[in-house]
Amino acid sequence: MTWATVQALLSHWRVHRLQLATLLIGIALATGLWSAVQAINAEARASYARANAQLAVGQFDELRDPSGPIPMSRYVELRRAGWQVAAVLEGPYRVGGRTLRLMGVDMVAYPALPAVTEAEQSAEATEPADMLTAPGRLLASPELQPLLRGQTNLPPVLITSALPPDVILTDIGVAERLLNQPGAISRLVVLPNQPRDRLPLNQIAPELKRISPTTQVDTARLTDSFHLNLSAFGLLSFAVGLFIVNGTVGLAFAQRRGMIRTLRALGVSMRRLVWLILTELTVLALIGGSLGLLLGFFLAGALLPDVAATLRGLYGAPVTGQLTLQPKWVLAGLAMAVFGTLLASGHALWRLSNMPLLEGPGVQAWQSNSRARHITAALGLILVVGGAFAYISVGGLVAGFVLLAGLLTGAALLLPALLATALSALARTAREPVSQWVWSDMRAQLPGLSLALMALLLALAANIGVSTMVSSFRLTFVGWLDQRLTAELYVTARDEDQAREITTWLRPQVDAILPIRNVELFHETGPLFLYGVVDDPVYRQHWPLIASTYSVWDDVMAGNAVLINEQLARRASLWPGDELKLSSKHYLPIAGVYSDYGNPTGQAIVSMAQLDQIAPGAEMRRFGVRMPPEGATAMAQNVREQFALSPRVVVQQAAMKAQSRAIFEKTFVVTSALNVLTLGVAGFAILTSLLTLWTQRLPQIAPVWALGLNRAQLARLELLRSVLLAALTACLALPLGLVLAWVLLAVTNVQAFGWRLPMFLFPWDWLWLFVLTLLAALIAAALPALRMLRLPPADLLRVFANER
Amino acid sequence: MEPGDGLHWTVWISAANSWKKRKQIMLLTIDRVQKTYPGGRPVLRDVSLDLDQGQTLALTGESGSGKSTLLNLAAALDSFDGGEITLDGTRLSTLDDAGRARLRRNQVSLVFQQFNLIPSLNVAQNLSFHARLAGVEDTTWNSHLAERLGLSDLLGRFPENLSGGQQQRVAIGRAMAARPNLLLADEPTGNLDETASETVLDLMLSLVADTGAALLLVTHSQKIAGRLDRQVKLSGGRIQ
Secondary structure, three states: OOOHHHHHHHHHHHOOOHHHHHHHHHHHHHHHHHHHHHHHHHHHHHHHHHHHHHHOOOOEEEEEEOOOOEEEHHHHHHHHOOEEEEEEEEEEEEEEEEEEEEEEEEOOOOOHHHHHHHOOOOOOOOOOOHHHOOOOEEEEEEEHHHOOOOOOOOOEEEEOOOOOEEEEEEEEHHHHHHHOOOEEEOOEEEOOOOOOOOOOOHHOOOOOEEHHHHHHHOHHHHHHHHHHHHHHHHHHHHHHHHHHHHHHHHHEEEHHHHHHHHHOOOOOOOOHHHHHHHHHHHHHHHHHHHHHHHHHHHHHHHHHHHHHHHHHHHOOOOOOOOOOOOHHHHHHHHHHHHHHHHHHHHHHHHHHHHOOOOOOOOOOOOOOOOHHHHHHHHHHHHHHHHHHHHHHOOHHHHHHHHHHHHHHHHHHHHHHHHHHHHHHHHHHHOOOOOHHHHHHHHHHHHHHHHHHHHHHHHHHHHHHHHHHHHHHHHHHHHHHHHOOOOOOEEEEEOOOOHHHHEEEEEEEEOOOEEEEEOOOOOEEEEEEEEEEEEEOHHHHHOOOOEHHHHHOOHHOOOHHHHHEEHHHHHOOOOOOOOOOOOOOOOOOEEEEOOOOOOOOOEEEEHHHHEEEEEEHOOOOEEEEEEHHHHHHHHHHHHHHHOOOOOOOHHEHHHHHHHHHOOOOOOOHHHHHHHHHHHHHHHHHHHHHHHHHHHHHHHHHHHHHHHHOOOOHHHHHHHHHHHHHHHHHHHHHHHHHHHHHHHHHHHHHHHHHHHHOOOOOOOOHHHHHHHHHHHHHHHHHHHHHHHHOOOOOOHHHHHHHHHOO | OOOHHHHHHHHHHHHHHHHHHHHHOEEEEEEEEEEOOOOOOEEEEEEEEEOOOOOOOEEOOOOOHHHOOOOOOHOOOOOOOOOEEOOOOHHHHHHHHHHHHHHHHHHHEOOOOOOOOOOOOOHHHHHHHHHHHHHHOOHHHHHHHHHOOOOOHHHHOHHHHHOOHHHHHHHHHHHOOOOOOOOEEEEOOOOOOHHHHHHHHHHHHHHHHOOOEEEEEEEOOOHHHHHOOOOEEEEOEOOO
């Protein structure tokens, strides 16, 4: 009996092949977009974990000096006192125009560093002594091989896949030389198996602070918000895909009601039918899910290089641009496909299982849908209010996402009621019979199209929201670049002696020279880079302050105050009037907070004299040059020729801006791609809804045709109807998208990146999106309209046939 | 309805009747029409018949005899393979899709067994729909029809909330509101019980008689066919 029932159930798909294809595509799209995001996140997290494990980050306690580098004498004292610690010196190191992270570890104290032991076991193995004796060795990832090849000033390079990209590992002695910081130590790693009778830390080095692994700011934690953002977009795409599944399964079940009734009448129990349908859905979900995984894998592979670039640019996070297939990801994707399919089919299956035996196939009664519409609208309203309440009462990133989820889901549920109200109002204004019919017919079509229109609403709102955020960010960023990059030339000398030579040579020819000096300190919220500035009108006039005291620059230049960046202000809740601890001896009141987009770490600015007091000996190799812009190109060339400098270390303002803008554009490639894909999925949802509704449309269209409208007129009306519904949805999506943009800018961005942006409005972008939406609706409706145009009268006559 | 309206329609109907009696005009001519469905099965073979203005004709026959096909051809809903159909001087074979649509809009009205009302429009809107399409809407005439068909209290309702008999009365009202020359009805009582059938047929015949329209009605029932002026039986695609 089971096999016969299965054959009967499956025969539906043989007759409705397009429906089957639509269902599988819906599942595949939902799973594909979600899995792509998960693959990207998983790959990034695996990279962080690998890097942390290889470099022993976040595994052991660390000792740091909040006021700056640890002197070598302290290290020696600790080792003599029995402390098993390993010195680490790290800093940025430029090779061939690219900034890498150079990490020097005391290999004698910590020969068991995982990256080193792994490298020693590799095919290109070297004697351990080679690492410690001159000229030493550099360990780097294969990605850096082309960059490091031919660099004559560097020790021999050993390539190892044990290291993340952008990191060079070496012995601390080599690092001291390359970073030009002899005797300096960034941090001390407290190794396991410490002797019990060693002296306490506060007796040997009271200025050092012991930091446990749980409080260390690691990459994974720093990038959590970024990945959460990506996951939210993946979930949105998943939801939009499920709308297709829901619509297709709902129609398939409605069309199967007659068959189900017959099967039950022939003695198949409802319980057996439900189990068989559940099995059928699971099998379909697994097939669609597998297709989705394939799609997701390729999509993730295409997007990962940009995400890796973004994460490296924004957080300095080590992410490889290559994707590896992980069994866990495959299983999770398939589970998500099955879960999503069953979730999207649950309601239709429940209705089917509760259908009385004698109830006929039934024609969709559109008037009776008004009650369901009201209940759905009420639920939508509750979700919107609930989301807003959660955000107002709790706050924070999670509450921000609750607000977004409530807002988007609630608005989607409210959509049918809002559209029905709008169509009723428009129908009241209609005078001609055809227009009256068109409006009322559109209302009648709403139940069948509402899921596709909800998907369109979500996709459009996401599009408006994200593009408003990105465009606002772009506008602010460009303005901010103009304020921050005020010098016409930026020069990095080989060493301080050359820097002095260059400044002496330049000074009579230019308006001003602005030294760029900085030192890395440690704050409880993470690394803190302290910069010193000279008193120049350019800072007073252009520096992008977002909060300040009245006499901000006078106080800073007098050495009585400090400026901090927005990231530090938000992370540590420090604002003008509060005090910042720069070292055990230096506390300064905060006079202002400035925007610092694209920087993941905390930053502070003091006067140059104050910097020398806090961190004496901060190197002076970099400086900006102020001069008339028209002479900048010639001057850059002169400096390069005069001092034999490469173009990479004498950079013009325009080039820096272009580079910054390029990095910015890359940052949002992923979200923009997901946005476009989601809109595409919504367009597909409309197409599938129109196609699946096609058979139900004939009884509505045939009488009007019989009464004197020809097929060309009806085809035009089909197009118009689809375009009008899409236009109405787009109008409703605009306010929703703007609220979404506000939440993204004011809540999630602040949490994810540490900065808040002003919101700008872009009506031309909306107009363009509106036109695109109409075009998508027109394309989606073109096929059904073409079918209408070519429909043989015999098919329409079948509606009137008595023996049908 | 205002008292004057009743008088107005009485005058109009009696004028139409006297005009009908004075002049018997050939309205519909079906001349050796052939129709073959895809697959090569001939449905109609050289069928010919005439219908005068104001005349009522019952088309009977077994299932599959071609009755509904002939009605569809007369209504310009479908095209034929041979022969000619002339409606009020217009040769249907010369019309394109738009021309046939225009003819349906302005000359012909249809009543189907399945009622085929427009589900998204209410009774009042359905009633006036065809007349408005044809540009001949007369609200007084519509009110008169609604009253005669017993629909005055149902005007705001939607088709799904009506019984079969009520829906068929709306369909008749829609057809007659357009004041057609020719009313074509395909088993109009096929879905109704005996009482409702009687009511619907009475209303249809009285309205046709009052307005002077011709009626071509497809039916299985000899009882119904017997109430019309003429009967033609189709069998195997031929007139017997």
